[in-house]
Amino acid sequence: xxxxxxxxxxxxxDHGPGKWVLQGxxxxxxxxxxxxxxxxxxxxxxxxxxLIGGVDTPTRGRIERNCRVSWPMGYGGGTHGTxxxxxxxxxxxxxxxxxxDLADRIAYVQDFAQLGDAFDEPVRTxxxxxxxxxxxxxxxxxxxxxxxxxxxxxxxxxxFKKKAADAFKKLxxxxxxxxxxxxxxxxxxxxxxxxxxxxxxxxxxDDIGDALKNYKESISA
Numbered sequence: 295x296x297x298x299x300x301x302x303x304x305x306x307x308d309h310g311p312g313k314w315v316l317q318g319x320x321x322x323x324x325x326x327x328x329x330x331x332x333x334x335x336x337x338x339x340x341x342x343x344x345l346i347g348g349v350d351t352p353t354r355g356r357i358e359r360n361c362r363v364s365w366p367m368g369y370g371g372g373t374h375g376t377x378x379x380x381x382x383x384x385x386x387x388x389x390x391x392x393x394x395d396l397a398d399r400i401a402y403v404q405d406f407a408q409l410g411d412a413f414d415e416p417v418r419t420x421x422x423x424x425x426x427x428x429x430x431x432x433x434x435x436x437x438x439x440x441x442x443x444x445x446x447x448x449x450x451x452x453x454f455k456k457k458a459a460d461a462f463k464k465l466x467x468x469x470x471x472x473x474x475x476x477x478x479x480x481x482x483x484x485x486x487x488x489x490x491x492x493x494x495x496x497x498x499x500d501d502i503g504d505a506l507k508n509y510k511e512s513i514s515a
Contacts, residue, residue: 295322295323295325295360295361296322296323296346296357296358296359296360296361296363296440297322297356297358297360298319298320298321298322298323298345298346298355298357298496299320299356299357299358300319300320300354300356301316301318301319301345301352301354301355301356301357302314302316302317302318302319302353302354303315303338303341303350303352303353314494315338315494316338316341316342316345316352316491316496317495318355318494318495319342319355319491319494319495319496320355320496321489321496321498323470323472323487325361325439325470326469326470327470327486327487328466328470328471328472328473328484328485328486328487329470329471329472329473329485329486329487329488329489330473330474330475330481330484330485330487330488330489330502330505331343331473331474331488331489331491332481332488332489332490332491332505332506332509333490333492333509334492334509334513337491337492338491338494339444339474339491340366340444340474342489342491342496343366343442343444343472344366346359346363346442346472347364347365347442348363349365349366361438361439361470362437362438362439362440363438363439363440364433364436364438364440364441364442365429365433365442366429366442366443366444367426367430367433367442367443367444373417373425373428373429374417375416375418376416376417376418377416377417378413378414378415378417379403379407379412379413379414379417379420379428380400380404380413380414382417382428382432383399383400383403383404383428383432383435384400386435387399387400390436392436399435399436402431402434402435403428403431403432403435404431406430406431406434406457406461407424407427407428407430407431408427408454409424409427409428412424427454430458430461434461437469438469439469439470440470440471440472441465441469441471441472442471442472442473443462443472443473443474443475444473444474459480459483462484463484466484471484471485473485478506481502481506482502482503482506485502486500486501486502487499487501487502487505488501488502488503488504488505488506489505490505490508490509490512492508492509492512
């Protein structure tokens with residue numbers, strides 16, 4: 295279960311505190327429920343994912359994770375640009391205490407990310423899509439109760455997109471998923487519930503279709 299309680303978030307700018315991205319956001323995500331986040335560009339979807347994943351902190355409020363939550367798939371902030379893809383994979387594996395099966399997990403990351411020779415090149419030389427694929431593969435290499443995805447299914451060619459979709463299908467059989475995607479069909483395919491972010495607030499819907507309906511009505515009004 296993930297509890298988000300009265301979460302506010304804004305960022306500092308050169309001119310002082312910026313506008314509130316999230317204001318008083320509260321909801322509870324039950325175990326093994328797949329949730330899609332919908333809202334306009336700038337509504338705070340990626341911000342909320344980073345907060346839930348623990349790579350950012352709320353300005354006010356709290357987030358309680360009674361489960362193992364992945365970092366956001368596709369989020370490039372967790373890799374070191376001067377290290378190669380392989381070195382980054384070793385670093386993450388060791389942080390998670392997988393020294394004993396290090397070789398197997400690195401082999402999995404290398405195979406899934408499909409980076410070819412670039413796996414042994416510095417990550418700073420990667421395109422955004424390559425970084426996203428490396429992050430995705432790193433996330434899948436570990437067992438989490440909840441996986442977080444920010445537009446990962448858009449990364450790569452058609453073959454990789456299919457590979458990512460197949461991986462998501464397997465995930466939903468054993469874990470929860472929190473997803474941002476601009477593709478309605480993707481959200482309907484993988485998510486049962488939805489959260490609509492609008493004007494800094496979050497609205498929970500047990501049916502992803504209802505969340506999409508409210509979102510579409512808001513942009514057509």
